[in-house]
Amino acid sequence: MITGVIFFALALKDLLAEAADPASPLWGVPLGGFWITVFYGGVALYLLSVGGCAYLALRSVRWPLLVGVLVLAGLAPLAAPLPELVALGVLALVVLAVVTAETLSEDGRRRQVRQLALAEQYAAEQEQSRWRREHL
Known part of the structure; x- marks a missing residue:
């Protein structure tokens, strides 16, 4: 490349x-x-x-x-x-x-990747919020 x-x-x-x-x-x-x-x-x-x-x-x-x-x-x-x-x-x-x-x-693959990344980010933020509630 x-x-x-x-x-x-x-x-x-x-x-x-x-x-x-x-x-x-x-x-x-x-x-x-x-x-x-x-x-x-x-x-x-x-x-x-x-x-x-x-x-x-x-x-x-x-x-x-x-x-x-x-x-x-x-x-x-x-x-x-x-x-x-x-x-x-x-x-x-x-x-x-x-x-x-x-x-x-591309048949919507870009949209699927963006939605997957957003779902992973949301899950990571939920986990961080849970940890903060328990430990801070």
Whole structure:
């Protein structure tokens, strides 16, 4: 997960430095094979690791994350000749679609986790109140 974030940050730093250069074209120069691999690969590695963590914790496969990884792998060669800012826009759209699909497919699990955490907090507070009544 950390490696994916580092790869993305490294590629984004290079992209922003190129885009800020007054001598570069308006939308930037094409990223090329290496930087598109670091850029899209970093995000794909992050999504894959989030899916792996979800599998270890919940024992369920998060399909939107895996589909997002496959889409990024398929789009990387097509985005390599695109200008930098266009490639960044394509990446942003794919990640937005993945996050939207992941949020819509959660089937109330977030609400269940929040309710469970609230019930545990309430039980802990009840136990603390009981202890205080008895000992203080």
